[in-house]
Amino acid sequence: MYDLVIVGAGSGGYEGALYAHRRGMKVALVELSPETVGGNCLNRGCIPSKYMRHGAYMLDKFQKLPEYGIFLKGYDLNMQRLKKGREKVVLTIRENFKKFAEHLKIPIFYGKGVLKDANTVVVGPEGIELKAKYILLATGSSTASVGDLVPDGRYIFDTDQIWSLEDFPKRILILGGGAVGVEFAYIFRMYGSEVVLVELKDRLLPSADIPEESSRYLARKLKKIGVDIRLKTTLKGWEVAGSQVKAFLSDDSEVQADLILLGVGRKPNTEGIGLEQLGIEKDSKGFVKVNQFCQTNIPNIYACGDITSPLMLAHKSMYEAKVAISHILGDKDTVRNERLVPKIIYSAYEIASVGLTEDQAEEEGYEVKVGVVSFVPNPKAMDDGENEGFVRLVASEDGKILGCHILGPHAGELLHQVLHLMKADLGVDFLSKAMYSHPSLSESIVQAGMEVHFGPITWAKRH
Amino acid sequence: MYDLVIVGAGSGGYEGALYAHRRGMKVALVELSPETVGGNCLNRGCIPSKYMRHGAYMLDKFQKLPEYGIFLKGYDLNMQRLKKGREKVVLTIRENFKKFAEHLKIPIFYGKGVLKDANTVVVGPEGIELKAKYILLATGSSTASVGDLVPDGRYIFDTDQIWSLEDFPKRILILGGGAVGVEFAYIFRMYGSEVVLVELKDRLLPSADIPEESSRYLARKLKKIGVDIRLKTTLKGWEVAGSQVKAFLSDDSEVQADLILLGVGRKPNTEGIGLEQLGIEKDSKGFVKVNQFCQTNIPNIYACGDITSPLMLAHKSMYEAKVAISHILGDKDTVRNERLVPKIIYSAYEIASVGLTEDQAEEEGYEVKVGVVSFVPNPKAMDDGENEGFVRLVASEDGKILGCHILGPHAGELLHQVLHLMKADLGVDFLSKAMYSHPSLSESIVQAGMEVHFGPITWAKRH
Numbered sequence: 001m002y003d004l005v006i007v008g009a010g011s012g013g014y015e016g017a018l019y020a021h022r023r024g025m026k027v028a029l030v031e032l033s034p035e036t037v038g039g040n041c042l043n044r045g046c047i048p049s050k051y052m053r054h055g056a057y058m059l060d061k062f063q064k065l066p067e068y069g070i071f072l073k074g075y076d077l078n079m080q081r082l083k084k085g086r087e088k089v090v091l092t093i094r095e096n097f098k099k100f101a102e103h104l105k106i107p108i109f110y111g112k113g114v115l116k117d118a119n120t121v122v123v124g125p126e127g128i129e130l131k132a133k134y135i136l137l138a139t140g141s142s143t144a145s146v147g148d149l150v151p152d153g154r155y156i157f158d159t160d161q162i163w164s165l166e167d168f169p170k171r172i173l174i175l176g177g178g179a180v181g182v183e184f185a186y187i188f189r190m191y192g193s194e195v196v197l198v199e200l201k202d203r204l205l206p207s208a209d210i211p212e213e214s215s216r217y218l219a220r221k222l223k224k225i226g227v228d229i230r231l232k233t234t235l236k237g238w239e240v241a242g243s244q245v246k247a248f249l250s251d252d253s254e255v256q257a258d259l260i261l262l263g264v265g266r267k268p269n270t271e272g273i274g275l276e277q278l279g280i281e282k283d284s285k286g287f288v289k290v291n292q293f294c295q296t297n298i299p300n301i302y303a304c305g306d307i308t309s310p311l312m313l314a315h316k317s318m319y320e321a322k323v324a325i326s327h328i329l330g331d332k333d334t335v336r337n338e339r340l341v342p343k344i345i346y347s348a349y350e351i352a353s354v355g356l357t358e359d360q361a362e363e364e365g366y367e368v369k370v371g372v373v374s375f376v377p378n379p380k381a382m383d384d385g386e387n388e389g390f391v392r393l394v395a396s397e398d399g400k401i402l403g404c405h406i407l408g409p410h411a412g413e414l415l416h417q418v419l420h421l422m423k424a425d426l427g428v429d430f431l432s433k434a435m436y437s438h439p440s441l442s443e444s445i446v447q448a449g450m451e452v453h454f455g456p457i458t459w460a461k462r463h
Numbered sequence: 464m465y466d467l468v469i470v471g472a473g474s475g476g477y478e479g480a481l482y483a484h485r486r487g488m489k490v491a492l493v494e495l496s497p498e499t500v501g502g503n504c505l506n507r508g509c510i511p512s513k514y515m516r517h518g519a520y521m522l523d524k525f526q527k528l529p530e531y532g533i534f535l536k537g538y539d540l541n542m543q544r545l546k547k548g549r550e551k552v553v554l555t556i557r558e559n560f561k562k563f564a565e566h567l568k569i570p571i572f573y574g575k576g577v578l579k580d581a582n583t584v585v586v587g588p589e590g591i592e593l594k595a596k597y598i599l600l601a602t603g604s605s606t607a608s609v610g611d612l613v614p615d616g617r618y619i620f621d622t623d624q625i626w627s628l629e630d631f632p633k634r635i636l637i638l639g640g641g642a643v644g645v646e647f648a649y650i651f652r653m654y655g656s657e658v659v660l661v662e663l664k665d666r667l668l669p670s671a672d673i674p675e676e677s678s679r680y681l682a683r684k685l686k687k688i689g690v691d692i693r694l695k696t697t698l699k700g701w702e703v704a705g706s707q708v709k710a711f712l713s714d715d716s717e718v719q720a721d722l723i724l725l726g727v728g729r730k731p732n733t734e735g736i737g738l739e740q741l742g743i744e745k746d747s748k749g750f751v752k753v754n755q756f757c758q759t760n761i762p763n764i765y766a767c768g769d770i771t772s773p774l775m776l777a778h779k780s781m782y783e784a785k786v787a788i789s790h791i792l793g794d795k796d797t798v799r800n801e802r803l804v805p806k807i808i809y810s811a812y813e814i815a816s817v818g819l820t821e822d823q824a825e826e827e828g829y830e831v832k833v834g835v836v837s838f839v840p841n842p843k844a845m846d847d848g849e850n851e852g853f854v855r856l857v858a859s860e861d862g863k864i865l866g867c868h869i870l871g872p873h874a875g876e877l878l879h880q881v882l883h884l885m886k887a888d889l890g891v892d893f894l895s896k897a898m899y900s901h902p903s904l905s906e907s908i909v910q911a912g913m914e915v916h917f918g919p920i921t922w923a924k925r926h
Contacts, residue, residue: 069545082532
């Protein structure tokens with residue numbers, strides 16, 4: 001009898017297993033196969049894409065090298081080598097995961113895990129039965145296709161298949177201007193591909209959680225490096241044209257490309273794992289219903305990550321796994337809170353958001369105060385040749401931090417300081433008096449706090 | 464009559480002027496000349512050195528480019544161009560400062576500022592008298608020479624003169640393995656100079672505030688890139704040898720080099736500004752005595768920055784200026800606290816420290832708990848090809864964060880999240896349950912919190 005069996009060894013499952021072990025529980029993991037340990041994020045998502053993004057970022061930095069007295073004599077690009085480096089990182093992390101679990105005596109049972117009853121998970125065709133006091137479902141999500149766009153790994157790729165590419169395409173058509181679309185647009189463009197990026201809505205990153213200003217900055221930079229962005233546009237049809245595809249867009253144009261990449265959403269993996277048999281409730285969109293402790297309607301069965309809501313981020317799953325385990329151990333204070341889940345996009349800029357945008361805050365009835373500080377005059381950003389972007393801090397009239405939106409150098413790391421303050425309910429009063437190092441990018445965050453707390457000093461608004 | 468006159472428009476003076484203006488005070492600045500606005504940090508310190516360090520860091524990153532499928536065909540280096548880029552950043556920041564002050568109607572009076580009485584500063588040879596309710600002294604520091612090593616800008620350079628170099632030296636001898644020494648050692652080495660780094664003590668960065676592990680990591684990396692490090696060594700003498708210098712070291716070796724760079728300390732600028740006439744007290748080392756509100760023994764005269772203690776960091780001065788102004792405005796809660804001043808060194812690694820080391824905490828009688836997390840398995844660090852270094856979190860038995868020491872990628876920005884927690888007195892309990900994004904470097908900080916709070920999961924320590 002295990003204290004906890006976790007179905008799925010992706011980000012949430014693995015982090016949950018380590019956390020349960022730390023907290024003294026006897027825990028086991030169930031995962032489809034040794035090759036899928038680490039889940040989508042590790043094998044087909046954030047880890048390999050951030051690897052390639054780092055290469056793209058380096059290529060981007062080349063433009064500024066002369067300012068540092070460094071003059072390149074040219075360079076060659078080789079996708080096989082990029083792929084090899086990328087795969088090495090993924091494999092290293094995956095094997096480290098497994099070795100670490102073994103070292104900690106956390107068993108991983110391979111095969112599909114199916115709930116038999118509230119205390120039993122059956123694994124794989126052999127039907128190994130694992131008994132558990134508690135069960136955590138962390139089965140993740142799968143790529144979704146749209147219309148007749150069935151990914152074939154030849155003309156049409158989704159984010160499962162794109163990793164098999166052996167050469168940079170001369171020309172690529174990316175469908176969807178969300179996180180996946182803008183990340184790959186930047187990667188392929190910097191590695192020399194012509195990129196056409198098609199988005200149905202009127203802006204890139206068309207999510208209510210991302211301020212329009214972030215979309216606008218990103219679009220401007222992507223255009224500057226040569227990405228052909230088509231907003232308010234859809235794909236009407238496509239056909240094979242020799243070794244390429246010909247795509248027909250709603251703006252009546254035709255785009256010929258080597259391949260089409262779909263960056264258009266994912267669906268939760270909730271089929272065939274025994275939910276129906278046990279009567280575990282799902283919502284209208286097919287997500288497992290959980291309370292603030294990640295508990296399903298069966299009290300000893302919990303769920304985390306991509307199967308609990310459309311906010312499919314690895315760290316949401318990791319956090320929810322800890323919420324579930326904390327609750328099992330009697331903690332009632334640790335709860336899921338999507339408002340505190342950071343959203344970080346690595347494209348031509350790092351774009352990091354947490355909490356509410358100004359618009360969202362106004363809709364919720366707040367009298368909103370906003371502190372905006374540009375990275376343009378930030379001395380560290382100037383030293384690094386990356387003085388573009390901004391910190392936007394959204395606060396209530398009484399100084400509560402409601403959200404923060406950073407676009408610019410290392411935004412993904414910088415956001416964490418605001419994240420911690422928000423979780424601790426420390427407001428702009430605290431932030432405005434915080435210590436920072438000089439020169440640093442972090443100064444701009446404290447300055448944003450001062451802008452809200454003491455009122456703005458800007459060229460435009462005073463005198 | 465001004466509310467506040469600030470003597471010195473360096474980091475502390477300038478930040479103080481902006482802060483006083485934000486808080487509604489009528490403020491004026493006094494600075495030696497239009498060319499010295501911004502002080503040492505901007506003109507001869509952190510800003511130009513971090514600029515060159517970014518170029519060095521880029522050159523360092525070149526080694527990893529093949530892993531990203533990027534093959535350079537070679538490159539040329541040009542110090543004139545580096546210098547030009549560096550000077551452009553310095554000049555831009557300095558001119559922006561001045562324009563911004565003008566826009567905000569903060570006057571800058573040029574000339575040496577001397578106290579006449581507790582409400583009067585006399586400026587320059589014209590003797591313009593500025594009347595003020597309060598005065599903030601922010602006069603900074605100057606380079607100190609040692610023995611017969613008088614900087615001549617030909618053979619012997621200090622950190623005032625090194626900026627005039629028009630070419631990379633073939634070989635440079637750096638005296639002093641503190642922050643200045645290790646930063647320039649990295650810069651010159653990456654730009655192709657042979658570097659001999661001489662340090663009196665038995666380790667680089669021989670400060671009680673920096674853990675030995677940081678020194679060890681740095682020494683290993685500097686050696687790896689070819690810096691010739693001589694510990695427990697001093698310069699016994701030197702002579703001109705043709706167009707070079709010949710240096711005689713205490714290890715009985717001779718080093719021939721194009722120049723000697725002194726990175727050996729600074730002295731506070733407290734002479735000739737009227738302190739003695741007004742009876743403003745100094746300590747035995749010549750620093751102006753201030754209380755926790757940065758107030759001197761004359762209640763309406765405050766001091767900040769390099770003249771208040773040997774911790775000569777721009778952001779210490781910036782913070783102290785705000786402490787002084789807050790106190791003038793009636794705030795008794797904002798106090799100087801050197802324990803919360805971050806120390807960040809940009810060499811072959813970013814090395815960031817705040818608060819106590821383990822040794823210091825033990826000396827203060829704490830039962831110390833330490834959480835150490837390596838960047839080696841951090842997925843974001845692996846993606847970026849920079850998975851070296853560590854987070855060391857020092858806590859008390861009851862979970863108070865006493866210090867944090869980060870060595871590795873973007874350590875200087877990462878440290879801020881811990882800095883805020885320490886200032887808010889949030890302990891490892893909070894940190895261990897914090898949200899983070901994945902993949903991120905910041906994960907390692909939360910993990911360090913878990914290591915302390917729940918006990919370590921490491922290869923070595925369990926099972």
